Amino acid sequence: MPPTIAALSFDGDDTLWDFGASFATAIADAAAFLGAELGGPAVQVAWLQRIRTEVGALHPGASLPELRQAAFAEAARRRAPDRPDLGPRAYEAFMAARARSTTLYPEVAATVAALARRLPLALTTNGNAELAWTGLEPHFAVVVRAVDCGLRKPDPAIYRLAAARLGVPPGQVLHVGDHPDEDVAAARAAGMQARLLDRSGRTPGALTSLTELLPAAGLSP
Numbered sequence: 001m002p003p004t005i006a007a008l009s010f011d012g013d014d015t016l017w018d019f020g021a022s023f024a025t026a027i028a029d030a031a032a033f034l035g036a037e038l039g040g041p042a043v044q045v046a047w048l049q050r051i052r053t054e055v056g057a058l059h060p061g062a063s064l065p066e067l068r069q070a071a072f073a074e075a076a077r078r079r080a081p082d083r084p085d086l087g088p089r090a091y092e093a094f095m096a097a098r099a100r101s102t103t104l105y106p107e108v109a110a111t112v113a114a115l116a117r118r119l120p121l122a123l124t125t126n127g128n129a130e131l132a133w134t135g136l137e138p139h140f141a142v143v144v145r146a147v148d149c150g151l152r153k154p155d156p157a158i159y160r161l162a163a164a165r166l167g168v169p170p171g172q173v174l175h176v177g178d179h180p181d182e183d184v185a186a187a188r189a190a191g192m193q194a195r196l197l198d199r200s201g202r203t204p205g206a207l208t209s210l211t212e213l214l215p216a217a218g219l220s221p
Contacts, residue, residue, distance in 0.1 A: 011177030159190035
């Protein structure tokens with residue numbers, strides 16, 4: 001007999017929405033903002049990313065938002081040490097662009113709405129995107145973000161927290177995400193069921209679309 005599924009958990013970035021596309025827009029907007037404010041040589045995205053890597057090496061325990069804010073602050077310091085306002089303003093430009101450009105994969109909106117009518121849903125993510133950007137917010141009973149709870153994938157504790165907030169035993173929660181270690185292995189280590197989502201179709205046995213989850217909720221694809 002297949003295991004009971006009483007709730008679903010989803011990763012966000014590259015599972016529900018295309019993180020890469022929105023990030024490219026956001027970092028380009030931040031670079032353009034800094035370039036316009038600073039004058040002189042254009043601010044290059046590659047330069048901002050190198051600074052982000054350097055900052056990450058210095059602060060391995062920091063959250064993603066903390067690292068990005070620190071990277072913008074460091075970029076501003078290097079080009080305009082007398083303008084401490086530029087780092088926070090660049091981060092605001094970056095996040096505003098992410099909010100504008102975050103786009104759901106084609107099947108996600110309808111599929112999530114259908115699933116939410118049958119099962120409680122959780123977002124369990126290391127990212128800092130807001131469901132309000134996507135229109136999915138009404139469909140999720142629980143949101144567990146690393147930036148809010150202090151736990152981070154691949155720590156199984158973040159999944160145990162999601163199950164506790166759902167009020168469902170971990171073994172009856174199915175988590176779906178795009179990363180084999182952070183989503184699949186870590187969720188299983190917490191006692192959850194887990195499925196890998198690979199939209200490219202290159203991974204045998206992986207989901208290629210969220211519509212493949214509909215039969216688990218007693219729905220037709």
